[in-house]
Amino acid sequence: MTETTSPRAALETNGFVGPFPRFASEDTIGELREFFRDVLDNQPTHPLYNRYSVRDWHLVNEKVRELLTAPELVKSVQEATGADSLVLWRSKLFEKFPGDGAIDWHQEYGYFDGEEIGGHRPALFPMNPSGQWSWTLWLPLTDVSDDDGVMEFVKGSQRTSYPKRMVSLTESGAYVDPRNRIKSKEELLTRAKNNSLILDIDTRRVFDGVDPDRHSLDDLFDLLTEHCANLLAVVTEPFEVGPDDTQTMPMKAGEYIIFTERCMHRSRASKPDARLRLAVNARYTLGDTWVYPQRATGDTFDGSNLDISGHKCIPLLGEGFNQANAYL
Numbered sequence: 208m209t210e211t212t213s214p215r216a217a218l219e220t221n222g223f224v225g226p227f228p229r230f231a232s233e234d235t236i237g238e239l240r241e242f243f244r245d246v247l248d249n250q251p252t253h254p255l256y257n258r259y260s261v262r263d264w265h266l267v268n269e270k271v272r273e274l275l276t277a278p279e280l281v282k283s284v285q286e287a288t289g290a291d292s293l294v295l296w297r298s299k300l301f302e303k304f305p306g307d308g309a310i311d312w313h314q315e316y317g318y319f320d321g322e323e324i325g326g327h328r329p330a331l332f333p334m335n336p337s338g339q340w341s342w343t344l345w346l347p348l349t350d351v352s353d354d355d356g357v358m359e360f361v362k363g364s365q366r367t368s369y370p371k372r373m374v375s376l377t378e379s380g381a382y383v384d385p386r387n388r389i390k391s392k393e394e395l396l397t398r399a400k401n402n403s404l405i406l407d408i409d410t411r412r413v414f415d416g417v418d419p420d421r422h423s424l425d426d427l428f429d430l431l432t433e434h435c436a437n438l439l440a441v442v443t444e445p446f447e448v449g450p451d452d453t454q455t456m457p458m459k460a461g462e463y464i465i466f467t468e469r470c471m472h473r474s475r476a477s478k479p480d481a482r483l484r485l486a487v488n489a490r491y492t493l494g495d496t497w498v499y500p501q502r503a504t505g506d507t508f509d510g511s512n513l514d515i516s517g518h519k520c521i522p523l524l525g526e527g528f529n530q531a532n533a534y535l
């Protein structure tokens with residue numbers, strides 16, 4: 208962001224803006240880093256979702272909530288988007304271990320239906336679908352360089368809808384092969400059972416009827432891959448991109464960027480000798496957006512296989528909040 212460009216103009220032109228300076232103390236960022244490291248290591252049952260999940264810890268942990276609803280941050284989002292009312296409706300931890308692959312190029316128009324993993328349940332129902340109603344904030348809890356999972360954007364791509372197609376989940380950019388992370392059969396089976404193996408994928412029944420003593424770890428991974436290869440997901444068709452068309456966003460821990468998910472973006476792979484990269488994102492929508500409309504029909508699962516019956520939005524700014532939503 209140059210000094211002559213306002214955040215609003217930058218977001219409008221490029222589809223992303225930042226980094227904005229860190230507002231939380233180093234201690235706070237350090238504490239949150241420890242908290243999420245612990246979530247990753249111990250995979251606790253999420254009190255809201257009754258299974259392991261890296262989503263919406265801001266509804267459980269006060270420190271996370273304070274960070275993602277901080278006045279400094281709400282001010283940045285308001286200034287960059289021009290929105291006169293805002294709610295926080297989702298957050299998520301994004302971890303990238305040394306050697307993890309990229310989350311490949313993708314854009315999301317603003318319905319968050321889980322199409323990247325074959326889902327089709329819109330999470331947001333905007334009152335004015337011809338406008339903008341959704342923005343994402345991405346805040347790393349570790350320093351991020353070009354070598355350890357940096358975010359990258361195609362400048363101005365939010366105005367174009369890129370062609371997509373259905374592929375097997377294992378060919379999708381959203382699929383991160385867990386082989387790099389799992390060291391034993393026991394760990395593989397436990398994590399499959401509590402859905403902490405592959406982001407958003409329900410793996411609880413993958414090893415049903417399989418006797419682990421009769422298979423090697425590699426065999427079990429092959430079974431998992433076979434299962435995932437039979438699931439469908441949406442991916443972006445390969446496209447031409449010039450060296451000056453994209454921008455990476457190396458950042459210090461606690462800095463943050465704001466973007467529209469309509470802007471084509473990815474997180475690059477991490478080098479094998481890189482550090483663990485931890486980041487949280489927060490998703491904000493206009494106050495009048497209907498969040499999780501499927502709840503009205505008694506369907507309490509979202510596109511990422513989470514039971515959202517206990518989910519709540521947090522009002523941040525303005526008035527006229529959608530009466531159909533649950534609020535904290």
Ligand SMILES: [Fe+2]
Nearest residue numbers: 313315468472
């Ligand atoms: Fe994304």
